[in-house]
Ligand SMILES: Nc1ncnc2c1ncn2[C@@H]1O[C@H](COP(=O)(O)OP(=O)(O)O)[C@@H](O)[C@H]1O
């Protein structure tokens with residue numbers, strides 16, 4: 001479904017991703033782990049088109065999307081839950097959702113009823129400004145907003161960042177439920193336990209290079225590697 | 233200042249403020265959404281006035297000018313956005329400023345060669361030519377009409393931005409254009425739309441002003457500077473900010489000229505400096521996040 005092949009991504013002159021490749025099949029959850037600054041967000045930025053790679057290729061549903069503008073990817077069914085949530089502060093919760101439903105021009109976006117049934121707290125805060133929510137509520141909104149676009153692949157960049165343990169557990173349950181529905185997900189996390197609990201395949205990035213890919217169980221058994229690349 | 237002259241100046245202040253709002257609204261939205269300081273905005277205002285002048289002369293109808301001049305100028309704005317500005321979004325502010333400044337200079341030269349360096353004016357259209365007496369004071373009907381028209385446009389714009397899907401897209405784009413794009417919003421098209429809309433508003437201001445303010449070469453930069461002051465005071469990318477700041481600057485200009493003729497320019501800038509000291513982000517600035 002999503003194939004990243006030997007990409008090299010730069011910020012100006014600084015070469016951040018070195019020959020990164022990864023695969024995500026339909027219905028799969030792939031976790032991308034690594035320390036702070038390893039290049040996880042840059043990988044997401046490369047896929048969604050924020051920072052197009054200078055070399056290598058990315059295909060989505062068989063079409064080459066390297067360097068395509070982000071909005072065309074949303075139309076093709078790629079959804080993004082970005083690091084830091086990036087909720088629109090001038091829009092109410094409901095406007096954030098309605099905008100997402102309409103902007104991607106897809107038919108399979110989650111309806112407001114379905115979103116509110118899944119995230120009751122968003123219904124309570126429907127008329128609040130997007131950034132008046134707590135961190136956990138904002139994260140739910142960021143996930144709901146991506147689902148409202150009707151994605152076939154969801155890119156999630158550290159959805160547990162900065163959240164209290166109870167909320168992290170809720171995010172974990174949410175991801176497991178989405179996985180059961182067959183949504184393909186690329187999950188970037190620093191919270192290794194959370195990622196391993198939902199992932200089918202794990203990749204580990206270190207200094208912009210993939211240093212491990214395989215089943216979560218293998219990573220779990222290899223404490224030396226976990227220590228070296230993840231610090232846990 | 234007697235009460236009578238005060239009321240008259242107040243009317244003039246309102247007229248000028250609302251004309252200023254038409255110009256500053258577009259400038260502020262373009263600045264807030266596209267992160268482009270459009271230094272050609274004043275030239276689009278003047279172009280709107282000149283094109284309106286010609287349409288009025290050819291057809292004899294000010295109303296056709298009011299309708300078609302903004303449309304024609306918007307088309308020129310679209311061309312400028314599509315073929316010049318769009319190449320520069322990924323570059324820094326300096327490139328954009330140089331580009332829009334250059335466009336402004338070129339337009340000014342074109343206007344000089346087409347319309348010459350005379351001071352022009354347009355006759356007040358017939359049904360609005362005259363005065364009505366309210367509370368014993370004579371008010372020029374056209375000026376009152378400009379006030380009503382300006383308020384209606386302001387209300388319409390507010391509804392557009394705050395109550396419609398396109399408006400939500402614009403607000404989202406002002407907050408975080410990159411994230412808006414990732415949700416599927418065609419950002420280049422939204423930029424083009426807002427740029428064209430902004431230039432049309434400036435041109436509309438130019439036509440609406442032409443029966444009461446003269447049209448002359450150099451007016452483009454005078455207007456641009458006042459509109460920039462409005463944007464600085466009101467904050468980037470906010471219609472409410474542009475509205476209230478237009479009132480402040482318009483009133484300061486009119487009353488400054490009446491009360492302190494030697495210091496009128498100073499009054500406007502003193503207000504701007506004061507606002508910058510207290511609220512450097514402007515009175516109403518929308519929150520913006522720009523990553524990557
Ligand atoms: N906008 C940027 N400009 C320049 N360098 C950046 C930018 N964003 C990230 N980097 C650098 O790229 C590297 C990878 O960053 P990032 O992908 O954000 O890491 P992660 O998401 O794994 O924490 C880091 O060294 C970081 O400093």
Ligand SMILES: [Mg+2]
Pocket residue numbers: 040041042083157158
């Ligand atoms: Mg990151």
